[in-house]
Amino acid sequence: MSEGVLITGDQNPLHLPAKKATDDTQWRSLDVGAEADYFLLEVSSESEAYRIIGLVRQKLLPAVYLKPLILINRGGDVSKSLQDQVDFVISSQQLEQQLPAKLLDEVESINRRIDALQEQRLKADTNIALRVVRYLYSRDREVEPIASIQNRGGYTFTGIESLFGGHDQSIWQTLDFLNSQHLVQTRFVTRTHQCASCGCAFLNFKETCPQCESEELDADDLIHHFRCGYTAELSDFRQDDRLVCPKCDQTLRHIGVDYDKPSMMYHCRSCDHRFQEPEIVTTCFDCHRTAPPENQIHRNIEAYKLSMLGVNAALYGLDSLFASILERRLQLLPLDVFERFIAVEKARIGRYKVSHSSLLLLDIKGLEEIYLTLGERTSEVYEELANLFYAMLRSSDLISSRNESMFLMLLTETSPDDAKIVEGRLSSGVGELLKASLGASPEIISQIVNVDNALDLTEYLESFLSEHHAE
Amino acid sequence: MLNDTWDFITGLSAAQLISYFWPFFLFDLTRYVVFDVLILTLYLPRRKRNKQRRAEARKLLFHEKPLVSVIVPGKNEGKHIPRLAESLTRQTYKKLEIVIVDDGSDDDTEIICRKLHRDGKIDQYVRNEVRGGKASAANTALYYSTGKYVIHLDADSELRYDSIETILLPFYMDANIAAVGGDIRVANLSQTMATRTQAIEYFKGISTGRTVSSMLGILRIIAGAYGAFRRDTLDRLGGWDVGPGLDGDITMKIRKLGLKVVHEPHAVCYTNVPTSFRKLARQRFRWDRSMVRFRARKHVDVLMPTSNFRLSNFVATVENLFYNLFLNFKWWFYVAQVIFFYGALLQHIIVVNYLLYTLANLAEFLVATVLLRKTLRKQDLLLFLYLPLMPLYTGLYLRVVRTYAYIMEFIHKASYADRWNPWKVSRVVKKDGL
Numbered sequence: 001m002s003e004g005v006l007i008t009g010d011q012n013p014l015h016l017p018a019k020k021a022t023d024d025t026q027w028r029s030l031d032v033g034a035e036a037d038y039f040l041l042e043v044s045s046e047s048e049a050y051r052i053i054g055l056v057r058q059k060l061l062p063a064v065y066l067k068p069l070i071l072i073n074r075g076g077d078v079s080k081s082l083q084d085q086v087d088f089v090i091s092s093q094q095l096e097q098q099l100p101a102k103l104l105d106e107v108e109s110i111n112r113r114i115d116a117l118q119e120q121r122l123k124a125d126t127n128i129a130l131r132v133v134r135y136l137y138s139r140d141r142e143v144e145p146i147a148s149i150q151n152r153g154g155y156t157f158t159g160i161e162s163l164f165g166g167h168d169q170s171i172w173q174t175l176d177f178l179n180s181q182h183l184v185q186t187r188f189v190t191r192t193h194q195c196a197s198c199g200c201a202f203l204n205f206k207e208t209c210p211q212c213e214s215e216e217l218d219a220d221d222l223i224h225h226f227r228c229g230y231t232a233e234l235s236d237f238r239q240d241d242r243l244v245c246p247k248c249d250q251t252l253r254h255i256g257v258d259y260d261k262p263s264m265m266y267h268c269r270s271c272d273h274r275f276q277e278p279e280i281v282t283t284c285f286d287c288h289r290t291a292p293p294e295n296q297i298h299r300n301i302e303a304y305k306l307s308m309l310g311v312n313a314a315l316y317g318l319d320s321l322f323a324s325i326l327e328r329r330l331q332l333l334p335l336d337v338f339e340r341f342i343a344v345e346k347a348r349i350g351r352y353k354v355s356h357s358s359l360l361l362l363d364i365k366g367l368e369e370i371y372l373t374l375g376e377r378t379s380e381v382y383e384e385l386a387n388l389f390y391a392m393l394r395s396s397d398l399i400s401s402r403n404e405s406m407f408l409m410l411l412t413e414t415s416p417d418d419a420k421i422v423e424g425r426l427s428s429g430v431g432e433l434l435k436a437s438l439g440a441s442p443e444i445i446s447q448i449v450n451v452d453n454a455l456d457l458t459e460y461l462e463s464f465l466s467e468h469h470a471e
Numbered sequence: 472m473l474n475d476t477w478d479f480i481t482g483l484s485a486a487q488l489i490s491y492f493w494p495f496f497l498f499d500l501t502r503y504v505v506f507d508v509l510i511l512t513l514y515l516p517r518r519k520r521n522k523q524r525r526a527e528a529r530k531l532l533f534h535e536k537p538l539v540s541v542i543v544p545g546k547n548e549g550k551h552i553p554r555l556a557e558s559l560t561r562q563t564y565k566k567l568e569i570v571i572v573d574d575g576s577d578d579d580t581e582i583i584c585r586k587l588h589r590d591g592k593i594d595q596y597v598r599n600e601v602r603g604g605k606a607s608a609a610n611t612a613l614y615y616s617t618g619k620y621v622i623h624l625d626a627d628s629e630l631r632y633d634s635i636e637t638i639l640l641p642f643y644m645d646a647n648i649a650a651v652g653g654d655i656r657v658a659n660l661s662q663t664m665a666t667r668t669q670a671i672e673y674f675k676g677i678s679t680g681r682t683v684s685s686m687l688g689i690l691r692i693i694a695g696a697y698g699a700f701r702r703d704t705l706d707r708l709g710g711w712d713v714g715p716g717l718d719g720d721i722t723m724k725i726r727k728l729g730l731k732v733v734h735e736p737h738a739v740c741y742t743n744v745p746t747s748f749r750k751l752a753r754q755r756f757r758w759d760r761s762m763v764r765f766r767a768r769k770h771v772d773v774l775m776p777t778s779n780f781r782l783s784n785f786v787a788t789v790e791n792l793f794y795n796l797f798l799n800f801k802w803w804f805y806v807a808q809v810i811f812f813y814g815a816l817l818q819h820i821i822v823v824n825y826l827l828y829t830l831a832n833l834a835e836f837l838v839a840t841v842l843l844r845k846t847l848r849k850q851d852l853l854l855f856l857y858l859p860l861m862p863l864y865t866g867l868y869l870r871v872v873r874t875y876a877y878i879m880e881f882i883h884k885a886s887y888a889d890r891w892n893p894w895k896v897s898r899v900v901k902k903d904g905l
Contacts, residue, residue, distance in 0.1 A: 222599065222611065226899040229606030229713045232614050247709030258899055262575070262599035262607070265615075274615065276598055277585070 034061055034122065038068040038087075038107050040095070046082055050162070053085050057135075057162035060124035065131065065163070066114050066138045068107045070099075081146065084158035087139075113138045116315060124465075129174050130318045131163050133183055133306065137314035142305040145189055152286065154192050154201025155301050172199075175304055183310035186302035194297040195284035202285040203296065207266070207278035214270035217278060221261040225252065233265060329386035330399050338400030341410060342457050350453050357451040358419035360409040363468060364430060365443035381437050388429045392422060402461060410451070419448045479819040491813060491820055494805050495827050498798055503675070504834045510683045511838060521644075528643035532636070536566050539635065540618030540702075544572040544608030548626030549580030556592040558629045564636040570595040571626075572612040575602030604892040605695075606717050610710035613702075621705055623718075624740070625696040629658060631739035631846065638699045638738035649704040649730035650722065651738070652690065653697030654678055654843075658741035661850055665751055667857045668864040669744045671832070674839040674851075678736050682842060685734035689787035691766075692719040693732055697740035704730060713900045715889055716761020723770045726784050739846050752872050759795075759876035760886040766791055799873050828862035 039056060043049045049071060059065040069086040071078065078089050087110065088103050114121055117134070125131050136143060145155040157171055164171050178184045194201045208215050220233040223243070230247035237243040243252035243259075252259045266278050283290045306314065333341070345357050389407070393399065398410040411419050427444050435441045445468060449455060489496060541559060543552070552571060559567055571593050573580050581598055588596040597611055613621060620639060624630075634653065641651045655677050657670035677694070684690040693700075695718035708724050711717045722732050745751040766788055773784040809820055836855055840847065879885035887901040 222597075224599075224601075224603040224607045224611075226603075226713075226896045227903055228709065229604070229610055229711055229717075229896070230709050231603065231607045231610040256895070260601055260603070260895070262601040262603050262611075263597065265597070274595075276596075 034063040036067065037111060038070050040070050040072055041086065042072045042074075046079060049082055050085070053162045054165075058165060060126065061122055062117055062125055062131075062134055063114060063121040065125070066110070066121075066134060068110045070103070070107075081148070081156075081158045084146065085162050109140075110138050113140065120315075120317065127318055128164065128170065129177055129183075130313065132160055132174055132178065133310050133314045133318070135160055135163055136184070136304070136306045137311055140306075142187070142303045144303045145301045149202075152198070152200045152202070153194065157304075178304070178310070181309075182307055183313050184304040185307045186300075186304055188300055189303055190301045192299050192301055193282065193293060194299055195282075195287060195289060196291060196296050197289045198284060198287040199297070200284050200286040203282040204285060205280060205282050205293065208281055209266075209268035209271060209273055210275055210277070210279045211273040212268060212271040213279070213281075214268055216269040218267045218269060220265055220267065222263045222265055223252070223259055224262050225250070225259045227258060231262070234261075329383075330389055330393070333398055333400040335400050335402060335408075338398060338408060338410070339457050341398050342451065342455070345410060345412065345451050346453055346455060349451060355413050356415040358411045358414045358416050359449040359451055359455065359457075360411055360419055360423055360426075361445075361447045361449070361464065362407045362409070362423075362426060362430070363445040363464075364405045364407075364434070365445065381433070384433055384437075385430065388433060389426070392426050392429070402465075408457075416448050416450050423448055476819050476822050479816065480823060491809075491816070492824060492827060494798075494802065495824065495831070498794075498801075499828070500831060502794065503680075504831050504838075507679055507683050507835065507838055510686050511679070511842060514682065514686050515842070524644055525640055528640045529636070531643045532564075532639055537619035538566055538568055538617060539564065539620045539622060539639065539699075540568045540570055540612075540616030541622045541624055541635075542570045542572070542609065542612035542616055543624050543626050544574060544605060544612050545626045546574040546602060546608075547576045547578045547580055549573075549576060549578060549583035551626040552580075552584055552587060552593070555624070555626060555629065556587055559635075560592075561632050562630065562635045563633045564639065567635070568595070568616060568618050569593040570597070570612045570616045572596075572608045572615075573598045574604070574608035575599055602893050604713060604896050605715075606711040606713045607896075609717070613705055613710045616702075619702055620699055621702050622697070622699045623695060625742055627658075628655075628696055628740050628742040630697070631741075634697075634738045634740060635699075638697075638735050641733050641735060642699075642701065645731065645733075647731045648733055649701045649725050649728070650693045650732045651699045652681060652685075652693035652722075652732070652734045653699070653738040653740045654681075654734070654736045654846075655694050655696050656739055656741050656851070657744050659743045659746065660854065663746045664857075664860070665748050666744055666746055667854060668860055669751065670851070671836065671854050671857060671861055672865065673744075674843070674854075675832075675835045677734075678843055679835065679839045681734035682736045684787070684790075685732075687786075688731070688783045689790055690732050690734055691722055691726075691787045691791055693722045693734075694718055696742045697738070699738075700725075704728065713892060713896055714761065715757045715886055715892065716765050719761060720765050720769065723765065723773070723784070723788075726781070726787070727770075727773065727779060729781070736842055737846055748868065755869065755872045756876045756879075757886070757889055759873045760880040760889070762791065762795060763877055763880040764884075764886045767796070795873070796877060799870060799877065802870055803874065824866075825862050828866060829859050832858045832861040 041049060041052055043052060053069060056067065056069060057065050068088070070088045070090055071082070071086040072092050072095055073089050074092050083089055088106070090099070090103065094100065125134065139159070141159075143157045143159040146158050147154060148156045148158075150156070153172060157175070161171065164174075175184070179186060192201050193203055195203060206215050207217055209217060220235055222231060223234050223237050224231045225237075225245045225247070227250060228245060228248040230245055232246065234243070236246055237252060244250070245252060250258075255261065263276060266275050267273075268275075280293055281290050282293050282296055342359070349355060349357060389399065393409065393411075396412050398412075400408045402408060409422075411422060414422070423446050427446055431441050431444055447464070449460065483491070543555065556569060559569060569592075571584050571587075573584060573596065576598075584593065584596040584598075587593045595615055597615055599608065599611060603611075609623060620642065622635065622638065630653075638651050638653050641648045655673055657666055657673055659666050660670035661667070681690055681692070698718065700721075704725055705721075707728065708721065711721050712724070714720070725732055745754050770788065772779075773781070773788050809817060813820060833855070836858060840852065843851075876885075884901065887897045889897070892900075
């Protein structure tokens with residue numbers, strides 16, 4: 001028997017039996033309902049619905065943000081955009097009875113996919129790209145661009161919009177990144193022009209005079225009267241409501257039979273220039289920048305679907321992706337292998353009590369967002385980062401990573417004091433490299449721990465994470 | 472055999488000479504040699520006497536400096552335009568406005584011309600997406616041009632450096648002159664035998680022939696390839712009517728307005744002519760049919776004693792009909808006469824005719840050389856080597872083509888089916904009998 005959690009943004013929630021009710025305030029503070037099968041949304045307005053959907057989809061635990069959302073429709077139409085953001089819409093009457101079996105089947109199918117994440121489903125996801133990948137995986141569907149005047153880009157992906165905090169540019173950047181990493185497959189839908197300076201798709205296309213750039217133009221058809229060969233602009237033929245040839249005084253009857261329109265001529269009211277090819281310029285409705293269309297961005301608008309690589313990333317994380325570069329260069333160890341080495345080192349030091357080894361932890365805050373700024377250049381930066389690590393570490397040192405921004409290094413035969421020197425060089429090296437690439441120094445947290453019997457790596461990491469990655 | 476022919480010639484009495492060779496003595500020798508020489512002996516001294524008037528006209532022209540529109544209508548002519556535009560920059564008369572009208576080209580013409588326009592090499596480029604035929608393209612150019620004088624030029628022609636100045640002078644010598652024809656020479660004369668024979672024909676027919684007609688006031692054609700018109704006259708006429716043969720047509724319409732049309736032999740325009748006899752036949756087929764269509768049908772009213780009757784127009788048309796149409800059929804009569812009555816003397820008659828016509832061509836060539844003197848080039852003069860071919864060219868080849876064209880036009884009105892005009896246009900003008 002499925003059980004859902006009812007979320008209400010309403011002062012007067014429906015009181016439904018057998019459902020845990022929780023209000024907005026509780027919801028905000030707790031990752032409640034991780035074990036529920038779905039969330040039921042009962043709200044009084046669409047804006048309320050969007051707000052709550054945003055709250056759910058921006059939670060950190062996959063088990064929560066991926067949860068099927070069922071909107072209770074209390075009457076009236078539900079907008080297409082809202083329908084796209086929830087998984088199902090049911091009427092309140094339907095809710096009085098059993099939820100339809102078909103709906104529950106689909107809920108179950110989403111949940112099966114969330115369950116496939118295994119323990120990952122209860123570990124915080126801070127990487128927006130990974131969240132999108134996991135969302136696409138759990139829904140097993142294509143996310144389609146929807147034309148929208150609400151979005152500067154002219155299109156939005158309502159299906160995944162709620163995963164983002166309302167920054168519509170970051171949707172594009174994330175999808176571009178996923179595409180560059182081959183995590184998604186694309187299907188061409190259409191093409192847009194976007195402002196090269198602000199990305200806005202709302203451009204005013206205007207014909208202008210090639211001589212004086214004025215927009216005040218008249219256009220007139222050229223008329224060719226077959227019978228006498230006379231050719232002039234339409235206005236010369238106009239007599240009351242008829243077209244009469246000024247040369248032979250015959251009334252023009254049918255286009256294609258006794259006359260045709262071989263071309264069109266523009267006339268600039270400002271400088272009197274006549275021309276056939278006006279210059280086209282575009283002006284952005286938002287930033288008012290004017291440029292010829294060829295200097296604006298021409299963008300393919302595509303639908304996105306997870307690739308096999310994407311499915312893999314959804315199940316095992318994106319870490320592998322970034323880490324693969326480090327892995328190749330530094331022989332980055334998987335975390336469990338690294339843990340084994342730590343255990344061995346602990347045992348060795350404990351037994352001989354003659355030397356010291358240190359564990360150096362380097363957490364580069366916001367490194368996972370680097371692709372939002374750098375896009376395809378991300379891999380180059382990772383390459384440089386790997387070179388930096390390679391230069392600093394000795395061949396007897398071991399390195400592993402917890403995720404794409406947190407690195408663990410076992411510096412063998414190194415006292416914590418000596419480790420501090422390495423730490424200082426690494427931090428400043430990484431800081432400088434990223435500053436040069438991103439234009440701003442990221443926050444770098446580093447810690448040094450003496451490797452001894454008291455060290456429990458798992459516990460240490462959890463406490464570090466909860467201390468530094470708490471919301 | 473030559474001895475026999477020599478005996479035949481020396482044994483001829485005057486009466487025999489006439490009865491065996493009457494077309495040559497009665498018509499061709501008198502009209503094209505004797506008459507031309509007579510007229511030119513009057514013309515050349517007069518032109519010399521007019522030197523002062525020409526100098527004054529030139530002063531007037533350069534004082535007024537009117538804008539002159541050079542209009543070039545055509546389809547798929549883009550490849551010729553850069554050279555044409557370049558050659559126009561070298562003209563002694565500079566105040567020109569170059570208007571190119573593209574009559575639905577389906578090659579690179581648009582790309583070429585848009586670039587020339589952007590670069591300021593041509594002043595206007597009007598592209599008609601749909602082909603409308605030569606008349607509509609010329610009228611489009613007329614509509615968008617603004618010059619006081621309008622020069623209609625073929626895209627594949629090239630003007631001598633002083634040609635525009637020269638073609639404009641008659642307008643400043645006689646206020647009644649509304650159109651001036653340029654002297655068309657063959658640009659590609661050394662290319663093939665067909666172009667050489669045409670080059671000689673042009674010297675005779677256009678340079679000498681039109682100068683003489685012009686002198687007599689019976690000039691009936693201002694060539695489409697190169698002709699200058701007063702804008703006010705063209706506006707009065709509403710531009711060109713549908714062709715083929717629209718150049719002869721508009722000349723006749725100008726004459727009907729009571730205005731003068733003249734030929735200017737020193738306003739030189741080099742144009743490319745068909746390079747094979749096959750292509751040439753197609754071109755002449757079109758020209759010859761238009762003679763029937765326009766002289767014998769559309770403008771046959773000039774022969775009628777109406778209020779608009781003018782002797783010069785009457786003579787111009789009669790001369791044209793007589794020498795081209797009537798004498799063409801007379802020639803077949805002569806062929807039949809020789810075969811049936813003088814069959815035994817056939818080979819002698821052919822040889823003598825050949826000699827007579829070759830001599831006549833030589834005389835005509837000399838006349839043209841005297842007339843055109845300073846504007847002739849060395850390769851033009853070398854053409855005399857090919858004069859012996861001319862009796863075959865004009866006497867046989869052109870006659871056959873012409874006869875076929877006349878018959879087809881009289882019986883089938885074949886000119887209306889000419890692909891030179893789009894069918895939509897031909898259909899309407901045929902229905903309305905225009």
